[in-house]
Amino acid sequence: MDAPALHRRAHAAPAGASQIAVVKLGGSVIRSPELPAWLDVIAAAGAPVVIVPGGGALADEVRSCQRQLGFGDAAAHRMALLAMDQLAWAVAGLRPGLEVGTTEGALLEAIDRGRVAVWAPYVLISSRTDIEETWRLTSDSLALWLAGKLGAARCYLIKSIAGQGAPLSAAELARTGLVDEAFPSMLAETGVSAVLFGRGDQEALAACLTNGAPGGARIE
Numbered sequence: 590m591d592a593p594a595l596h597r598r599a600h601a602a603p604a605g606a607s608q609i610a611v612v613k614l615g616g617s618v619i620r621s622p623e624l625p626a627w628l629d630v631i632a633a634a635g636a637p638v639v640i641v642p643g644g645g646a647l648a649d650e651v652r653s654c655q656r657q658l659g660f661g662d663a664a665a666h667r668m669a670l671l672a673m674d675q676l677a678w679a680v681a682g683l684r685p686g687l688e689v690g691t692t693e694g695a696l697l698e699a700i701d702r703g704r705v706a707v708w709a710p711y712v713l714i715s716s717r718t719d720i721e722e723t724w725r726l727t728s729d730s731l732a733l734w735l736a737g738k739l740g741a742a743r744c745y746l747i748k749s750i751a752g753q754g755a756p757l758s759a760a761e762l763a764r765t766g767l768v769d770e771a772f773p774s775m776l777a778e779t780g781v782s783a784v785l786f787g788r789g790d791q792e793a794l795a796a797c798l799t800n801g802a803p804g805g806a807r808i809e
Contacts, residue, residue: 616645
């Protein structure tokens with residue numbers, strides 16, 4: 590992955606883009622009983638938000654199929670992107686104010702209309718040569734990448750883990766598998782502020798989205 594090239598190719602951030610927040614919903618969160626509470630917070634915040642759903646169980650099925658059938662990482666990469674697309678449509682179908690977008694322009698247009706945008710990444714990512722096609726880079730890093738492209742103020746990662754407080758090391762999170770292996774380098778290259786939220790952290794996320802209050806665990 591040629592991360593510096595991402596910045597050279599990035600479009601100029603539109604006016605007000607620094608206020609956009611990218612919210613990554615982990616695949617396990619999407620299948621958890623807490624999903625409605627997270628969506629309620631996002632919908633009620635009245636803030637410009639782009640949701641990035643993980644691939645969840647659908648991406649896990651891609652991994653299983655790859656082991657059984659033996660196709661390469663390039664095919665698995667595209668299949669995992671399609672898994673994220675499917676969950677984007679699923680999430681958007683749960684609230685009337687959510688709208689799927691496939692490109693930066695479509696996401697920004699949805700926000701301009703007062704909608705919460707939900708990213709389906711296949712169209713934007715599948716044909717790129719500057720995004721590595723391996724399991725080292727998954728939806729966590731893609732959320733950071735999108736935040737950088739949109740000039741977003743922050744990227745919030747929501748995981749089905751116990752709530753965290755103190756700042757966390759991106760390298761340690763990658764080592765333990767809580768984020769993907771490419772995440773630390775993507776974090777450094779994009780310069781986006783990343784924050785981790787866990788179970789029961791809905792009020793903290795609401796405060797962050799509505800007034801920029803500190804909350805969650807900063808990832809460094």
